Amino acid sequence: MKKTTKNNLITFGGTLILCVVLGILMQAGKLNSMTMGLMVTIGIYIIASTSLNLTVGVLGELSLGHAGFMCIGAFSSATVSQILINNAGAPNWLAFTLAILFGALMAAIFGFLIGIPVMRLRGDYLAIVTLGFGEILKSLFNNIYITSDKNGLHFGFTNPPKNIDTATKLEILRGPKGTSAPDLTNFWVVAAVLLICLIILMTFIDSKSGRACMAVRDNYIAAQSVGINVTKFRLMAFTLSAAIAGAAGALYMHSLANMLPKKFDYNMSILILVYVVLGGLGSLRGSIIATIVLYAIPGLLRGINQEIVNYRMLIYAIILICLMLWKNAPVFINMREKIKAKFKNKKNEAADLTSGGAEA
Amino acid sequence: MSELKKNTAEVQGEKEAAKKQAVGSSEKSNATMLEVRELSIQFGGLRAVDGLNLKIKKHQLYGLIGPNGAGKTTVFNMLTGVYKPTTGAIFLDGVNITGKSPVEINKSGIARTFQNIRLFKEMSVLDNVKVGMQNSTKYTTIEGILRLPRYFKEEKLMTERAVELLKVFELNGEKNALSANLPYGKQRKLEIARALATNPKLLLLDEPAAGMNPNETEELMNTIRFVRDKFDMTILLIEHDMKLVSGICEELTVLNFGQELAQGETSAVLNDPKVITAYLGD
Amino acid sequence: MSFISNLLNGISLGSIYALIALGYTMVYGIAKMLNFAHGDIIMVGGYAAFITMTANWCPLWLSMVITVTVCTVLGVVIEKVAYKPLRSSPPLAVLITAIGVSYLLQNIALLTQTANPKTFTSIAAGAPPFLQVFSGKGAVFFQTNPYTEEGLKPSLTISMETFLAIVVSVAIMVALTLFINKTKAGRAMMACSEDRGAAQLMGINVNGTISLTFAIGSALAAVAAVLMCSAYPQISPYTGSMPGIKAFVAAVFGGIGSIPGAMIGGVLLGVIEILSKFYISSQLSDAIVFMVLIVVLIVRPTGIMGKKISEKV
Numbered sequence: 001m002k003k004t005t006k007n008n009l010i011t012f013g014g015t016l017i018l019c020v021v022l023g024i025l026m027q028a029g030k031l032n033s034m035t036m037g038l039m040v041t042i043g044i045y046i047i048a049s050t051s052l053n054l055t056v057g058v059l060g061e062l063s064l065g066h067a068g069f070m071c072i073g074a075f076s077s078a079t080v081s082q083i084l085i086n087n088a089g090a091p092n093w094l095a096f097t098l099a100i101l102f103g104a105l106m107a108a109i110f111g112f113l114i115g116i117p118v119m120r121l122r123g124d125y126l127a128i129v130t131l132g133f134g135e136i137l138k139s140l141f142n143n144i145y146i147t148s149d150k151n152g153l154h155f156g157f158t159n160p161p162k163n164i165d166t167a168t169k170l171e172i173l174r175g176p177k178g179t180s181a182p183d184l185t186n187f188w189v190v191a192a193v194l195l196i197c198l199i200i201l202m203t204f205i206d207s208k209s210g211r212a213c214m215a216v217r218d219n220y221i222a223a224q225s226v227g228i229n230v231t232k233f234r235l236m237a238f239t240l241s242a243a244i245a246g247a248a249g250a251l252y253m254h255s256l257a258n259m260l261p262k263k264f265d266y267n268m269s270i271l272i273l274v275y276v277v278l279g280g281l282g283s284l285r286g287s288i289i290a291t292i293v294l295y296a297i298p299g300l301l302r303g304i305n306q307e308i309v310n311y312r313m314l315i316y317a318i319i320l321i322c323l324m325l326w327k328n329a330p331v332f333i334n335m336r337e338k339i340k341a342k343f344k345n346k347k348n349e350a351a352d353l354t355s356g357g358a359e360a
Numbered sequence: 361m362s363e364l365k366k367n368t369a370e371v372q373g374e375k376e377a378a379k380k381q382a383v384g385s386s387e388k389s390n391a392t393m394l395e396v397r398e399l400s401i402q403f404g405g406l407r408a409v410d411g412l413n414l415k416i417k418k419h420q421l422y423g424l425i426g427p428n429g430a431g432k433t434t435v436f437n438m439l440t441g442v443y444k445p446t447t448g449a450i451f452l453d454g455v456n457i458t459g460k461s462p463v464e465i466n467k468s469g470i471a472r473t474f475q476n477i478r479l480f481k482e483m484s485v486l487d488n489v490k491v492g493m494q495n496s497t498k499y500t501t502i503e504g505i506l507r508l509p510r511y512f513k514e515e516k517l518m519t520e521r522a523v524e525l526l527k528v529f530e531l532n533g534e535k536n537a538l539s540a541n542l543p544y545g546k547q548r549k550l551e552i553a554r555a556l557a558t559n560p561k562l563l564l565l566d567e568p569a570a571g572m573n574p575n576e577t578e579e580l581m582n583t584i585r586f587v588r589d590k591f592d593m594t595i596l597l598i599e600h601d602m603k604l605v606s607g608i609c610e611e612l613t614v615l616n617f618g619q620e621l622a623q624g625e626t627s628a629v630l631n632d633p634k635v636i637t638a639y640l641g642d
Numbered sequence: 643m644s645f646i647s648n649l650l651n652g653i654s655l656g657s658i659y660a661l662i663a664l665g666y667t668m669v670y671g672i673a674k675m676l677n678f679a680h681g682d683i684i685m686v687g688g689y690a691a692f693i694t695m696t697a698n699w700c701p702l703w704l705s706m707v708i709t710v711t712v713c714t715v716l717g718v719v720i721e722k723v724a725y726k727p728l729r730s731s732p733p734l735a736v737l738i739t740a741i742g743v744s745y746l747l748q749n750i751a752l753l754t755q756t757a758n759p760k761t762f763t764s765i766a767a768g769a770p771p772f773l774q775v776f777s778g779k780g781a782v783f784f785q786t787n788p789y790t791e792e793g794l795k796p797s798l799t800i801s802m803e804t805f806l807a808i809v810v811s812v813a814i815m816v817a818l819t820l821f822i823n824k825t826k827a828g829r830a831m832m833a834c835s836e837d838r839g840a841a842q843l844m845g846i847n848v849n850g851t852i853s854l855t856f857a858i859g860s861a862l863a864a865v866a867a868v869l870m871c872s873a874y875p876q877i878s879p880y881t882g883s884m885p886g887i888k889a890f891v892a893a894v895f896g897g898i899g900s901i902p903g904a905m906i907g908g909v910l911l912g913v914i915e916i917l918s919k920f921y922i923s924s925q926l927s928d929a930i931v932f933m934v935l936i937v938v939l940i941v942r943p944t945g946i947m948g949k950k951i952s953e954k955v
Contacts, residue, residue, distance in 0.1 A: 121939060129939060140929065208504060214480065222478035226558050227495045229463050266883070314750065321743060324739040329727035
């Protein structure tokens with residue numbers, strides 16, 4: 001079997017087993033509600049970090065606006081689910097499925113539209129522009145108001161719409177005051193979406209399109225020289241990454257009682273980026289493990305020692321810097337190679353001794 | 361004919377068939393593969409290439425030589441669309457490709473290697489070659505994500521073809537290694553393999569022997585000849601190693617300060633007093 | 643009158659952005675990296691000023707000296723420890739490291755100073771406004787309202803902080819321009835930003851020059867910190883990040899690597915921000931600032947004064 005396929009099966013199988021085990025424990029009533037809530041949030045962050053890994057690890061471009069796409073997914077899905085449930089009387093499962101899909105679709109559309117100018121840039125410029133777009137998207141939802149009444153939907157920008165029939169009034173999006181979507185996200189939904197997203201990411205990366213993205217990352221001039229349309233594949237990966245982030249945002253929105261647009265800020269993007277980098281660029285398994293470890297450990301430690309929890313961000317920052325230095329600084333690269341060579345020599349010596357003995 | 365050729369024909373479809381037909385009809389005739397007319401490029405006040413004319417016949421091994429800074433790589437960059445020529449025209453197999461993008465030019469049949477090796481470093485040797493087959497593969501991204509039958513069929517075919525190509529360059533043993541971990545000489549060979557994977561009509565090699573020792577160069581000369589014969593390829597190469605140039609090139613163009621200094625059969629050009637002066641000084 | 647007042651406030655904010663943008667642009671020009679932690683150096687400067695100014699033993703001038711010293715040393719140390727080892731590494735690694743440094747500084751501040759914003763006492767506290775205009779009476783400079791008894795209120799007030807920000811920034815920019823064009827160290831900086839390898843061959847101490855660049859950039863950030871915290875009298879661990887990012891936008895706007903570009907870009911961005919806050923929507927002013935960045939990068943990616951750089955094949 002191909003190495004990539006084997007790797008993917010291990011990652012996917014591991015995640016599946018973890019989901020099933022946790023699900024059984026949950027059904028058996030062995031988990032308290034706090035742990036269950038934690039699991040839902042971790043699952044959502046895993047979806048977000050694996051999708052960001054597509055942009056950062058596979059495409060090799062730093063996106064600092066990932067939370068912005070989650071923001072679109074969150075608020076557009078909340079609009080759909082509330083309208084479907086309250087105004088159209090749709091059953092919850094149908095409304096939620098459509099809402100998640102709509103959230104992903106809206107994020108994909110925005111990802112594509114934003115990608116057109118952004119993907120012409122590279123490196124630092126691209127990073128800062130994605131940051132800018134993330135902030136713009138956040139301010140956009142800080143200013144959008146949607147209210148429904150018996151006369152239909154009313155939209156407002158920067159101010160709530162006026163002349164609403166108060167008896168049938170229902171506020172769907174309330175600008176900076178946030179949105180209260182129905183509480184529909186549970187463990188099973190998150191697990192299902194997570195597994196589907198993993199499959200999509202894995203099959204995309206292990207196909208000619210994924211290879212094209214990696215080729216562009218490694219050397220875009222050479223990629224062009226073998227006929228790869230650089231912009232097309234960059235745009236494709238960026239859009240896919242945005243769509244999955246949108247799904248994560250939709251799940252997040254429906255897991256909280258009230259969600260403020262300002263929650264999806266730069267700091268959230270950076271937090272997701274930290275999971276991706278510490279898990280290993282390009283490694284979906286790494287992103288999953290890093291998200292679980294970095295998100296769950298502080299939660300579990302909280303019971304033992306509050307002090308440690310306060311220091312967690314500081315520790316992440318230090319690990320982040322040290323990891324980058326360790327992996328990329330010539331000093332450390334040489335050091336690593338020397339250590340490797342030493343081990344190899346020892347192994348060879350041992351092998352020589354045994355083979356020498358056999359010959360004799 | 362090897363399995364490789366068979367697979368190539370299957371995947372490549374029309375393009376390959378048309379090419380074969382053309383080759384068949386003109387069987388090593390004097391048909392022109394590349395024609396360059398009055399090609400010039402200006403960078404600010406500098407005319408890096410000035411009024412270059414080239415005519416390369418099908419199946420020919422053609423050399424572009426000249427002192428450092430003569431504008432050789434700039435010619436390659438114009439031929440492959442990296443730079444847009446200021447004036448002049450380029451015809452590939454009778455088709456005008458002047459001013460097209462690198463991607464379009466590769467699709468119309470020019471592939472190249474680079475002076476400073478440009479591999480996809482974080483990808484395996486096999487994947488480097490498979491990236492080159494991107495455009496001869498028909499399955500769509502959606503088919504890839506949904507793993508529809510065509511994905512499996514074409515991926516299998518691609519891998520087989522890539523392995524065949526790697527065997528030609530004796531790289532098959534390292535097909536799963538990261539390309540960055542290959543020794544220098546093998547990296548150069550992998551670049552040629554990747555270029556060939558795009559099914560070009562014309563192969564451009566930018567200093568293929570740079571950094572190689574005499575034995576490796578000797579081996580490379582055999583490989584280049586082999587590639588030309590096996591794939592019925594037309595090859596244009598830039599090289600400083602005179603042993604390689606005089607050993608394999610049938611015709612040469614010598615550039616000096618962006619202008620053509622001499623053109624013609626290799627032995628005649630290399631004995632031209634003008635060329636000797638340009639290389640050795642007065 | 644309100645337009646003039648907004649315009650001046652915009653220029654004042656813009657000159658602070660310009661000071662920060664100079665740090666970005668100089669570092670980008672020479673080290674070819676986006677120093678994401680630059681904004682957080684401002685935050686550290688703000689706290690240094692806050693702590694020393696609230697201490698009884700410390701006179702204002704000493705507090706300023708300490709602030710500038712702290713930032714300068716911090717900038718140089720960050721460069722030596724985190725960036726220098728990565729000078730030949732892929733840009734992504736350098737960018738992530740810079741984000742790590744920014745994150746680190748913010749979290750140190752969070753742990754030592756808590757997340758609660760602190761009220762900063764302006765360095766011009768107690769001083770009269772720079773200018774007051776009274777309808778019918780004319781303008782008054784550097785005075786408290788002389789017409790209080792008559793119950794007359796000024797129709798236009800330019801605060802001392804606004805005035806100081808503009809004057810100090812202009813003075814620093816003039817000094818910096820002279821330094822770069824007239825001194826040996828300044829010319830070494832220009833040489834390094836043109837071609838680092840060639841500069842080294844010419845006997846220029848490249849490492850020293852890069853350190854000097856970080857030192858100057860961070861010192862400017864310290865000045866910007868004091869001016870900004872005086873005009874907007876609050877400080878928190880996140881104080882630096884938004885102005886830092888906006889100043890980067892200003893640097894891109896003006897053309898990254900260009901010193902006059904950073905000045906023009908900074909001032910323009912400040913004016914755009916204040917005017918859009920006042921005339922469009924205060925909620926949307928940040929979004930508008932980023933829209934400027936995006937439009938600039940689409941229409942003219944090299945900025946107003948920038949040069950085109952393309953990779954050699």
